[in-house]
Each structure stands twice: as structure tokens, then as C-alpha cells.
Amino acid sequence: MNAVTSCAKLHDCRDAFVTVLERLSADNPRIVAVCNDSVGSSKLGGFRARWPDRLVNVGIAEQNMVGVGAGLANGGLLPFVCGAACFLTGRSLEQIKADIAYSNANVKLIGISSGMAYGELGPTHHSIEDFAWTRVLPNLPVIAPCDSVETAAAVEWAAHYDGPVFLRLSRVGVPDLLPSGHTFELGKANLLRDGDAITLVANGTVTHRILKAADLLAAEGIEARVLNMATVRPLDLDAVVAAARETGAILTAEEHSTFGGLGSAVAELVVAEAPVPMKILGVPGIFAPTGSAEFLLDEFGMSPAAIAEAAVALIARKPSRA
Template sequence: MNAPLHAPKLYDCRDAFAATLERLAAENDRIVAVCNDSVGSSKLGGFKAKFPDRLVNVGIAEQNMVGVGAGLANGGRLPFVCGAAMFLTGRSLEQIKADISYSNANVKLVGISSGMAYGELGPTHHSIEDFAWTRVLPNLPVIAPCDRIETAAAIEWAATYDGPCFLRLSRVGVPDLLPEGHKFVLGRANLLREGSDLTLIANGTLTHRILKAAEILASRGIQARVLNLATVRPIDEEAIIKAANETGAIVTAEEHSTFGGLGSAVAEVVVDNAPVPMKRLGVPGIYAPTGSAEFLLDEFGMAPAAIAHAATALLTRK
């Protein structure tokens, strides 16, 4: 199907997360929230007001926060552990590995303000390594929804999934791309636009940008297939192999380093199964500087026009 390319409004996916979590918590008293002095940035104010005894605020102690989440899961609760993605993953990676992944604890890790959403706070607050850190861990699905609809669907899925997962949510506004009522399926890509000349793949905040890039390419007579690959692990190998075989070239774009992220995950599938020319767009292995997320994405060649240019250049290699 062809998704709408222009939405009248941009939505903060944290709002969809919070509203869905509150609704699910009203139906399931096992659900608890754990945060690191981030009630506001995690949008947990409403949850705190409705369920004051089910919110655990450990303060700025991310390693402890993950351990508390694991303990709550072991005690029969269903914890959503929420914090800034950079500190949730970077500071407590050992606890995520040992207490969550290795133990297969039923903990839902929610990385808030991922990518370069904290742009003005600089490199210490950019979360552009989290795909690489988390996707290597067994038992840990890694998910980056593209809009508020997919965010709500992914939270609903997580609440029913028996095991840990990492949900990567931005605070940067994005338009609606998926239809209301969309059901999240782990490991399945969403085909947002048909095309036979090459394939554009992204997730999170980049999905709407590659859709706009596809529109630019269409005006030039180039038909780009567009895949929203929300699940980085387990990845949809079938959709990637099909895209490689049928379109002959792939461009990936991500709010992450070009090392170890979505592009790397796609390239692993391509090189093992259907080698075709590829271009991976992202932060090119450096510390991204200070600036708004939108500015930085544009600076690193991920404005829609720049993505279209990269795709056009790649076609010369087919």
C-alpha cells in the first residue's frame, strides 16, 4: 500500500506510550512503571496520578533501576523500565545483559528521547549507539516504532509478550504513517510503498523522511519501495531478501551510528543471502555535535532530498 506522505500534524510518540500504558495498567494491576527521576520526560505524570503505588522512582541510578525492574518481574509484576535511552542503555548495559537478557526477565525497557532528540545537550546525551549495544544480546527484541500508532501497538504487544524487550522512542514529532488499528507483529516489516527500482529502509524518526524521499524519486521516474523496519532484532530477513532480489539496491537511513545499527543489520542479511549495492545513511562513526535533531539529521545527509540523491547515486552501481 502507499502510505500518506504528508500528515497535518506531528505527534510525540511518548504521548502514545503514556496513554497506552495507563490504559493497560487500568486493566492489569501487575503493570508497574520504574523510572530514573524521569517522570516528566517519560510522560509518566498521568500514570503517577492514577497509580501512585505502582510507580517506582529510583532517582538518577540507572543500573539500580534495571535491577529493580528485574526484581519486580521475578516477583510477578510486569515492569516498564523507562529512562533516557542513552543512560538506560549505556550506563546500565551490564545489568541489561545479566539481569534482563541472560535471565530472560519479563522486563520492558523503554528508551525515551532516543537518537539525537536531546540534540542541544550534545554528544553525552545522543543515543546513537543503542541499536548496536542491544541487538547483540540474546532474548532481547529491539524495536523502534515509526509513529504514534505503531508506538501504541508495540506497547500493547510488549504487555502480552512473555520476555524482555527494548523499545526505542523519540520525543521528536512525527506524522501518522500507519493506519489506525494497526497491529504490531514482532519481526515483520511494513511495506509502505511499492517500488521496483530500489528499496528504502528505515524506522523511528527516519521512516517519514524516506517516504518523502520516495516521493521525490517518483517525480524523477524512479519507483522506490519503502519498508518500515521497526524490529531491528529479530529482523525481517524475508522482506529484506525479497527487496534485494526484486529491486536490486537498498538504502538504509537511521538516527544512529552507521556502525552496528539498522543499516548494519540489513547488510548482514544482504551479504549472506542476496548481495546487492547498498548505501547506509546515519551518523558516520563520529560523536554527533550539538544541535536540534532535525538539524543534525539534515547535516548527516538525511533530509528527504539528500536521501533521494543518495538513492539516485546508488542506482549507477546497479
Template structure:
């Protein structure tokens, strides 16, 4: 907490990613990094300086990037394949499908600056379809950590995990919500706040906004449950069903189109098990315009006030 402003300290999750990667690489020489002319934006400068022989820079060639990662994995290495999420997924989707997923190859895909983190660079650099694209491919786990602690835990998990995994990391600063010793569990949600009136489910940069929305609701006598759903595939069916049964209404928040991402994954569980009122907050099926990530999230109804308003609307509808 900043004593002068009472504002929480904000963390760039890329720092937690590279710090964890370097620490693991010092203990395990099988760990390598592969990037697409993105040493700086992936924050791999320190890794390059410490392990120059274990950083492979293929240049701006994302299909070759993923193919190289698959080859390294087949040679016994543990490759962390890093690139801007928008280009890693869109340009190399066939390689992710054929070279990584189909072969169930031990590649760690790291989508950097995900969602709308590139802001002012506009629609060509927004990555608001990556959940949907990668979630539809068999064998690939899909994870979007909410803060620096969960990022570090998810990276450590990925190194030990046998098989493909897609880590979605933003460059937008977020406060730390989870403890330093947080243990990441694939397919498990974290209950950050309990409540009985409505459930808010979020991940990535939206989780702390969901917590702020819950605080606003509490001030009005509404008890909102907040689930951090970092694991999008596999998803925590049990936590979703429990939330539906115990709160009767669910709001999902994601830095992604509302089609095919977190909201869709939650809705798939809800409609097949315990149908309740839902509201999916996200990008409403358009190309997000140019603007900072925080500005765009607010514009698409995902400010803390916007999330709280969506929750209140569901509560009124179920009354």
C-alpha cells in the same frame, strides 16, 4: 493536516506510549512503571497520578533502575522500565545483560528521547549506539516505532510479550503514517510504498523522511520501495531478501551510528543471501555535535533530498 499550512500534524510518540500504558494498567494491575527521576521526560505524570503505588522512581541510578525492574518481573509484575535512552543503555548495560537478558526476564525497557532527540544537550545525551549495544545481547527484542500508531501497538505488544524487549522512542514530532488500528508484529516490516528501482529501509523518526524521499524520486520517474523496519531484532529477513531480489539496491536510514544498527542488520542479511548494492545512511562513526535532531539528520545526509540522492546514486551504479 494543518489547513493553514498544509503541513501534517506531528505527534510526540511519548504521548502514545503513556496513553497506552495507562489504559493497559487500568485493566491489568500487574503493569508497573519504573523510572530514573524521569517522570516528566518519560511523560509518566498521568500514570503517577492514577496509579501512585505502581510508579517506582529510583532516582538517577540506572543500574538500580534495571535491577528493580528485574526484581519486579521476578515477582510477577510487568515492569516498563523508563529512562533516557542514552543513560538507560550505557549506564545499565551490565544489568541489561545479566539481570534481564541472561535470565530472560520479563522486563520492558523503554529508551526515551532516543537518537539525537536531546539535540542541544550534545554528545553526552545523544543515543546513537543503543541499537548496537542492545542488539548484540541475546534474548532482547529491539523495536523502534515510526509513529504514534505504531508506538501504541508496540507498547500493547510488549505487555503481552513474554521476555525482554527494548522500545526506542523519540521525543521528536513525527506525522502519523500507519492506521489507528495498526497491529505490531515482531520481526515483520511494513511495506509503506512499493517500487522496483530501489528500496529504502528506515525506522523511528527516519521512516517519514524515507517516504518524502520516495515521493521526490517518483517525481523524477523513479519508483522506490519503502520498508518501515521497526523490528531490528528479530529482523524481517524475508522482506530484505525480496527487496534485494526485486529492486537490486538498498538504502538504509537510521538515527544511529552506521556501525551495528539497522544498516548493519540489513547488510548481514544481504551479504549472506542476495548481495546487492547498499548505502547505509546514519552517523558516520563520529560523536554527533550539538544541534537539533532535525538539523543533525540533515547534516548527516538524511534529509529527504539526501536520501533521494543516495538512492539515485545506487541506481546509477547498478545500471
């Protein structure tokens, strides 16, 4: 069990991404950054200042960006293709499928400002469909780190992994939850708190919210298990099945549509391996109204208090053990 560090300071995970990217790039001349004009929003200014030739900016042309990434990898380079998650995945999904996943190109896709990070800019800029679009593609790990520690570890891991990766980052500040020195393992959930009444599962910007919900539940005498499940694909089968068997109910929460994301992935496993009552929290299949990401997460029932309330209701649905 990982020790959970309590820290009120909020971190923009993009900072951890570029810090590690620049550290790795100093030692590995094969690393190049590719972007769609998103030098600022991907925080690549520092990278560009140090290695101007290694920043391949194709301009506002995401299909070309992803294809160029595949070609750079073919030429022996290690491209980190960075863009707002909504455009990177939505505009160039077919390139991700054919050029990256099917071709098994060693390209790291970095989706910036995912979920509803661009809250007030509206649904055109929200990326609450990207888990659904990407997790159906073979060969493509889909990862949404929960804090800056896990972001740093996942970037380090991705740079050494021989194959495509989709890393889904936010710009919304989150507290550090994992201990420093944490090592990322693909397809392994992190047990942040143990319990047997229910399991709460989340990733990305929502993990700290389920952890707070577990605190609220504990105050009521309900011990919830809390899993940070950064890897949406390949999913941690053992952790999900154990959660179902040992706690009898699973609540998932994500900054994504309730259709096709983390909750759906967990449900697919649960229904096949160990059916138990589930609740999937997320954006309920609508275009979100105006508001910040934090406001919208609360609006869609993902405040710690609302998650705790949903957990209590779900526990009530557990079959009684006669």
C-alpha cells in the same frame, strides 16, 4: 500493503506510549512503571497521579533501576522500565545483558528520547549507539516505532509478549504514517510504498523522511520501495531478501551511528543471502556537532532531498542487466 495516511500533524510518540500504558494499567494491576527520576521526561506524571504506589522511582541510579525491574518481574509484576535511552542502555548495559536478556526477565525497557532527540545537549545525551549495544543480546527484541500509531501498537504488543523488550522511542514529532488500527507484528517490516528501482529502509524518526524521498524519486520517474523496519532484531529476513532480489539495491537510514545499527543488521543479511549494492545513512561514526535532531539528521544527509540523491547514486551502482 498498508495504506499510508498523509497527515501533516506531528506527534510526540511518548504521548502514545503513556496513553496505552495507562489504559493497560487500569485493567492489569501487575503493571508497574520504574524510572530513574525521569517522571517528566518519560511523561509518567499521569501514571503517578493515578497509581502513586505503582511508580517505582529509584532515583538517578540506572544500574539499580534495571536490576530492580528484573526483581519486580521475578515477584510477578510487569515492569515498564523507563529512562532516557542514552542512560538506560549505556549506563546499565551489563544489567540489561545479565539481569534482563540472559535471565529472560519479563521486563519492558523503554528508551525515551533516543537518537539525537536531545540534540543541542550534545553527544553525552545522544543515544546513537543503542541499536548496536542491544541488538547483539539474545532474547531481546529491539523495536523503534516510526509514529504514534506504531508506538501504541508496539506498547500493546510488548505488554502481552512474555519476555524482555527494548522499545526505542523519541520525543521528536513525527507524522502518522500507519493507518489507525494497525497491529504490531514482531520482526515484520511494513511496506509503505512499492517499487522496483531501489528499496529504502528506515525506522523511528527517519521513516517519514524516506517516504518523502520516495515521493521526490517518483517525480523523477524512479519507483522506490519503502520499508518501515521497526524491529531491528529479529530482523525481517523475508522482506530484506525480497528487497535485494526484486529491487537490486538497498538504502538504509537511521537516527543512529552507521556502525552497528539497522543498516549493519540489513547488510549482515544482504551479504549472506543476496548481495546487492547498499548505502547506509546515519551518524557517520563521529560525535555530532551542536544542533537540533532535525538539523543533525539533515546535516548527516538524511533530508528527503539528500536521501533521494543518495538513492540515485546507489541505483547507478546496480550491475547492468545485460
